[in-house]
Amino acid sequence: CDRTAALFYFAGAIFERYALCIEETARIAKEHDIPLIVDGAAQIPPKENLWRYTQRGATLALFSGGKGIRGPQDTGLIVGEPRLIKNIESIAAPFQAFGRPMKTSKEAMVGLLKAIELLLAEDYEAKFIGMKQGLAKLIAETTDDIFEDSYILDTGRHGQHYPRAVFVLRDRTPGARERFIQGLLDGAPPVLVGPLDENDRAFYVNPFGFQDYEEYDLVAKRIHEECRRLAENGKR
Numbered sequence: 001c002d003r004t005a006a007l008f009y010f011a012g013a014i015f016e017r018y019a020l021c022i023e024e025t026a027r028i029a030k031e032h033d034i035p036l037i038v039d040g041a042a043q044i045p046p047k048e049n050l051w052r053y054t055q056r057g058a059t060l061a062l063f064s065g066g067k068g069i070r071g072p073q074d075t076g077l078i079v080g081e082p083r084l085i086k087n088i089e090s091i092a093a094p095f096q097a098f099g100r101p102m103k104t105s106k107e108a109m110v111g112l113l114k115a116i117e118l119l120l121a122e123d124y125e126a127k128f129i130g131m132k133q134g135l136a137k138l139i140a141e142t143t144d145d146i147f148e149d150s151y152i153l154d155t156g157r158h159g160q161h162y163p164r165a166v167f168v169l170r171d172r173t174p175g176a177r178e179r180f181i182q183g184l185l186d187g188a189p190p191v192l193v194g195p196l197d198e199n200d201r202a203f204y205v206n207p208f209g210f211q212d213y214e215e216y217d218l219v220a221k222r223i224h225e226e227c228r229r230l231a232e233n234g235k236r
Helices: 022-031 049-055 083-090 108-121 122-142 176-186 214-235
Strands: 008-009 034-038 062-064 076-080 147-153 164-169 202-206
Touching: 008 022, 022 034, 049 062, 076 083, 076 164, 122 147, 122 164, 122 214, 164 176, 176 202, 176 214
Parallel strands: 008 034, 034 062
Antiparallel strands: 062 076, 147 164, 164 202
């Protein structure tokens, strides 16, 4: 413990499943006078996580400037204890220290600042409802027999606050899901979906990056096309 610089905590549903909670980890860290650093890179939304981890006892919390903040990909955000942030600044650009080769541009910094301002001003609950309605419509348009079930989850893979549409294939043949996913990716336009961790026959559609409502129809069309292609191949 004498040589321990800090405790590092990976936030997110798949990491926290069997871990101590942040509050208990913070208590242990404080007991030994060790900083607790939370990696919350993918934990936006909700935007409240920008301050929620430090309120729960973390010394510092780290966030990706891309991902849910939707800023430049080569940026990031650190919030927490001012003294430690000053220490981080002392080894970052423009100083000849550890962080100099990892510097980001002034343009990217301004882009990150604007992205955070937009994030804080956004009515995300309205957007969440809109995404969920779009996914319900997508599911209604893809009632193909190839699926055993379809439903909506209210969280992302890491527990983020956005919905996902889940499709469960009837086909229990090994690799069936992977072939379906690859078929969507190989089509025109290509559609990228994710394998659901909890079910090896299920994949999900994440609408967080959709630009407009028409994209739900486009994805529904591509899924239906892939179902039809597989059905036709099965008849041959």
